[in-house]
Amino acid sequence: MSSHAHSAPHAMPAPTGFISKWVFSLDHKVIGIQYFLLALAAVCLGIVLSVLMRFHLVWPSAHLPFITGGQMTPEQYLALVTMHGTIMVFFVLTTAPQSGFGNYFLPIQIGAADMAFPRLNMLSFWTTFLAFVAIIAAFFVPGGSPISGWTAYPPLSGLGQVTGPGEGWGQTMWIVSIALFCGASLMGALNFIATIIDLRAPGMTLMRMPLTCWGWFVTAILGLLAFGVLLAAGVLLLLDRSAGTSFFVPASEVVTDTLLNHKGGSPILWQHLFWFFGHPEVYIAILPGMGVASHLLSTFSRKPIYGYRAMAYAMCGIGFLGFMVWGHHMFISGMSPYSGFAFSVLTMAIGVPSAIKTFNWLGTLWNGKIQFTSPMLFALGFVSLFISGGLSGLFLAQPAVDNRLHATYYVVAHFHLVMGVAAIFGIFGATYFWFPKMFGRMMSEPLGKLHFWITFAGAYCIFMPMHFIGIAGAIRRYADYTGVQYLAQFQPVHKFMTIAAFITAAGQLIFLWNFFWSLKHGAKASDNPWHATTLEWSTATPPPHDNFGGHYPSVYRGPYEFSVPGVTEDYVPQHLAPQEVPRSK
Amino acid sequence: MPIASVNDVVEIIEPKRGGPSGPSKPPRGFGGGGNGGGSGSDSPGRQRAYVTGMTVALGGILMFFMALVSAYIVRKGAGTDWRALIVPRILWVNTAILIISSFTLSRSRRHFLRDDLQGFRHWWYVTTALGFLFLVGQLIAWRQLNAAGVYLASNPSSSFFYVFTAAHGLHILGGLGALLAVAFHKGRRMSLATSSSVVAMYWHFMDGLWVFLFLLLTLGR
Numbered sequence: 001m002s003s004h005a006h007s008a009p010h011a012m013p014a015p016t017g018f019i020s021k022w023v024f025s026l027d028h029k030v031i032g033i034q035y036f037l038l039a040l041a042a043v044c045l046g047i048v049l050s051v052l053m054r055f056h057l058v059w060p061s062a063h064l065p066f067i068t069g070g071q072m073t074p075e076q077y078l079a080l081v082t083m084h085g086t087i088m089v090f091f092v093l094t095t096a097p098q099s100g101f102g103n104y105f106l107p108i109q110i111g112a113a114d115m116a117f118p119r120l121n122m123l124s125f126w127t128t129f130l131a132f133v134a135i136i137a138a139f140f141v142p143g144g145s146p147i148s149g150w151t152a153y154p155p156l157s158g159l160g161q162v163t164g165p166g167e168g169w170g171q172t173m174w175i176v177s178i179a180l181f182c183g184a185s186l187m188g189a190l191n192f193i194a195t196i197i198d199l200r201a202p203g204m205t206l207m208r209m210p211l212t213c214w215g216w217f218v219t220a221i222l223g224l225l226a227f228g229v230l231l232a233a234g235v236l237l238l239l240d241r242s243a244g245t246s247f248f249v250p251a252s253e254v255v256t257d258t259l260l261n262h263k264g265g266s267p268i269l270w271q272h273l274f275w276f277f278g279h280p281e282v283y284i285a286i287l288p289g290m291g292v293a294s295h296l297l298s299t300f301s302r303k304p305i306y307g308y309r310a311m312a313y314a315m316c317g318i319g320f321l322g323f324m325v326w327g328h329h330m331f332i333s334g335m336s337p338y339s340g341f342a343f344s345v346l347t348m349a350i351g352v353p354s355a356i357k358t359f360n361w362l363g364t365l366w367n368g369k370i371q372f373t374s375p376m377l378f379a380l381g382f383v384s385l386f387i388s389g390g391l392s393g394l395f396l397a398q399p400a401v402d403n404r405l406h407a408t409y410y411v412v413a414h415f416h417l418v419m420g421v422a423a424i425f426g427i428f429g430a431t432y433f434w435f436p437k438m439f440g441r442m443m444s445e446p447l448g449k450l451h452f453w454i455t456f457a458g459a460y461c462i463f464m465p466m467h468f469i470g471i472a473g474a475i476r477r478y479a480d481y482t483g484v485q486y487l488a489q490f491q492p493v494h495k496f497m498t499i500a501a502f503i504t505a506a507g508q509l510i511f512l513w514n515f516f517w518s519l520k521h522g523a524k525a526s527d528n529p530w531h532a533t534t535l536e537w538s539t540a541t542p543p544p545h546d547n548f549g550g551h552y553p554s555v556y557r558g559p560y561e562f563s564v565p566g567v568t569e570d571y572v573p574q575h576l577a578p579q580e581v582p583r584s585k
Numbered sequence: 586m587p588i589a590s591v592n593d594v595v596e597i598i599e600p601k602r603g604g605p606s607g608p609s610k611p612p613r614g615f616g617g618g619g620n621g622g623g624s625g626s627d628s629p630g631r632q633r634a635y636v637t638g639m640t641v642a643l644g645g646i647l648m649f650f651m652a653l654v655s656a657y658i659v660r661k662g663a664g665t666d667w668r669a670l671i672v673p674r675i676l677w678v679n680t681a682i683l684i685i686s687s688f689t690l691s692r693s694r695r696h697f698l699r700d701d702l703q704g705f706r707h708w709w710y711v712t713t714a715l716g717f718l719f720l721v722g723q724l725i726a727w728r729q730l731n732a733a734g735v736y737l738a739s740n741p742s743s744s745f746f747y748v749f750t751a752a753h754g755l756h757i758l759g760g761l762g763a764l765l766a767v768a769f770h771k772g773r774r775m776s777l778a779t780s781s782s783v784v785a786m787y788w789h790f791m792d793g794l795w796v797f798l799f800l801l802l803t804l805g806r
Contacts, residue, residue: 116634186645193641198634224641228649236656236748244738247660263741264664272659273652 014545024126026118027545031125032104033438038125038132039096039427042087044512045136049084051505053077054498058491060480077479078147079166083138085150086174088420089281090181091132096427097288098223099128099188102216105434106192108536109210111201111553111575113546116194120187127184134177141169149477151274154248154267158240162255175238182231185223192220201535203555207312208574210534210559211305214312215291218319219284225323226280233273240265271333275326282419283322286386287315289426290357293382295559296429297361299532300376301368302570304560307360314353314360321350331399332406340399347397354390358383369563369570373530374448378429381456382422388460389418392467407477410470413463421459428455428511435515436529440542441522447514451507458504465493531571534559538575632779639783643790646756650794653752654801657745661805669806670742672799673729679722680799686715687792690785697781706768709781712788713764716757723754742806749798753791760788 015021025031055062056072063070103121107114115121138145143165148157152174161168196217200209209217236247246265253260298305305311327335327343335343361383370376392414396402405411428451435443466474469490474481481487481494528537535555539548553575561572568582661667690712696704727750730736730743737747763784770777 116631116638186642190638190641190645194634194638197637198630224645225648228645228647229652232649232652232656235752236653239737239744239748245744246664246666246738246741247656247744251664251666263666265741266660266663269656269659269663273656276652 024122026114026122028103028107028115028118028121029438029543029547031121032100032102034125035095035103035128036100038129039092039100042091042095042132043424046084046088046092047505047508049080049087051501053080053084054494054501056080056479057481058495058498060482072479074479075147075165076144078149078164078477079145079170081477082147082149082166082174083135083145086135086178089150089285090178091128091135092427093285093419093423094181094185094223094281095128097292097423097430098192098216098219098284099125099185101212101292101427101430101434102192102219102288103188104438105536106213106216107195107199108539108543108547109213109534110196110199110204111535111548111555112195112199113548113552115191116199117191121191124184124187124191127180127187131177131180131184134173134180138166138170138173138177141173143168143170146171146174151278152237152270153274154237154240154265154270155250155253158237158249158265158267158270159253159255159260159262160241162258162260172238172241175234175241179231179234179238182227182234185227186231189220189223189227192216193224196220201553201555204574207309208555208558210291211294211308211311211315212288212291214315215288215294218315219287222280222284222287222319222322226277226284229273230277233270233277236273237270268330268333271330272326275329276323278329279326280319280322282415283318285419285423286426287319289382289423290315290386292426292430292433293361293379293386294357294364295534296375296379296433297364297383298560298562299433299530300371300373300379301365302371302562303364303368304558304562305360306363306366307356308558308560310356311360314356317353318350318357321346321353325350328397328402331402337399344397344399348394351390351394354386358387358390372449373432374443374445374452375429375433375530377449377452377456378425378432381452382425382429384456385417385422385425385459388464389414389416389422393418405470407475408470409466409474409476412476413466413470416463416466417459421463425455428452431515433530434536435518435522436525437536437541437543439519439522440525441518441520442525442529443518443522444514447510451510451514454507454510455504458500458507461500462497462504465497469493528573531569533561533571533573535574538573632776635775635779635783636786639786643787646790647794650752650798653745653748654798657749657801658805660741660745664741666740667742668740670735670740670746670802672746672802672806673726675722675726675729676799676802679719679726680796682715682722683719683792683795686712686719687789689715690788694781694785697778705781709764709768713761713768716761716764716788720754720757720761723750726750746802749802753795753798756791756794760784760791763787 015025015027021027022030025034052072056077061071064072067076103115143161146152146157146166147164148167148171152171156163156167157171159167160171196209196213200206236245239245240247240249240262244261246263248267248270249260249262249265250267251262251264253262294305294311325343325347327339328347331340331343392410396405396411396414432443432448435441470476472490474487474490478487481490525541527539527541530537535553536543538553554577555574556577557572557574559574561574563570564572566583568584572581689708693705693708693712696702696708727747730746735743737744767777767780767784770780775783
């Protein structure tokens, strides 16, 4: 490298003031932490909402002091369903793994000083923040939050106040929030893609990128292609609601004895547009988790990832197929048997790359020197949940089976395990793994393990029984099951799941305590506490403003060189030149 | 257990990114010097990232419009209430103006590549003016429809007409902002070569997109 290489490679000088350093920061690391904290606030809120739902299902007539009237109405229950889903899917599962950890670690892992467009990055975060403010505002507007679910199907979502208390202002705020979120996600996706394509360090070929970067890369491409479609749908829905157009709202709609003045819009059109976004969105939530799980399994098995290329290609395959299967969310909406068949076969085809990933994860573990650290436990939990939740997807991919199960708790169990809890486990694994690099201190290992076992057992206790009551016919989205005999028989199971949910939610307090306590009092972390190979561990802890202290690293090898024969250490960092690798004689 | 030997994979690949140490052509700029931004901002990697970024952004924008177009096709076939919209004649003029603006923009870029900054600036201004003219023409089309009693909610066909023209018009408005920003280039982060080529990409794309939408609204009505 020439002498130039030692001038600061960062496009922006290091900020000095509090505002420019921590609020309107251009540093991808600070923006990553901002996203993470936003998602942390959102997940706490989302969990509280779910606990309220579980409570109401078991004690529907209980007196709740914080609700006007004391008792929760069915509409209020549906509002909880809507807000829980929206907050969790958008502001947690999309925000933390991609925008949070991706922002912080993607540039460092590929050896860049920052994202390609730091200002756009900042704009993207603050737009997400505004979107979050808008969705929170939906709680407080007249009528309260919307009741149409996170999928906002019209006509319910398209007609305004007449269809329910939250369908006036609340639904409008929901659309505004989601539209802002789409804009922010598009900006983020653009930034991620440009960064990966153009700012990789010398020697960092695509096939030398850590699988985490592959996860973020494919996710960014999915986000780029999917969020614009949701934005377009949102604009049309907003016009249906406020300008009297009839894109989605059908003709002769009578609500509470009032004939509404809409012409022959197509509610199915919304479903197509929504799920064209919605299914890739599922992979937007899970692909970064797959990357993290692969990364952690290799690091803590002290073995190279089994089938690196297959893993990278499988992610691309999952992303590609993810755009062709949206119709499997609409089997019960009615469609030609031929399209149903096509969607069904394509959906099952996703089982192929998914199975490749799963077997490669197991192959990575095979004969490894496994270290059961907290991040590793969560990575193992990820694999377990992904298998458990993924297998039920094969059943739901059959239109005939789906017709029976779609409106039941079986689907709730399926998607919570495979994209909800599994993705959350990816986030937890990433947090325990990268916390030392981000904050310079270790999190408590005993507390981390306790947190893992409570969450892991709790997740299965909450969601496994839902499969069985779903098959038995327990319909989802109902606010009260006590009045109908064949539904009331499931109440003991509901009670079990609710108690499990209480315990699991309480278990998350251990995580919060561990996180915030360790920020101040955790053991000091070295630069590479896990003996890992990728570039973020080659720099100081926490990394300097330009990530590598005034120079670009060069990369000499792939990301998972563990237990290489003839080398003294059991890992070879990516940035070590061949002559620098310590060898045993 | 077979594990890849470190010796198999130690070849270093030639630095792809020029970086500060790599070969870099001096950027062109208005009034000499061009980009004098923070160190590193003028690296070819970063300049190339702007082109990549624009390519990617156009992909996202294309998906947004294709969602609207597919909604148009589905909605047209779905109901019995579709009444074909006869588009105002001025749209033909507007379309011609926008197509011409693409040619003037190409001409401007050609002058730039020949280091003729005066010719570059001249045709750049002409393009910007044509862009404004296009927007004014679109507004006139809206007024004509309004005068004929065709509003946003009159019929799904008119709804789509207003949505398409508004969404495209907003993108053209953004493009005009970008054209003006390049015209008054102060040369900070992006070199003029990069910014003018990135804006040209965007403008040509918006031109092609409009031609497609116009054909859809006329032939596919």
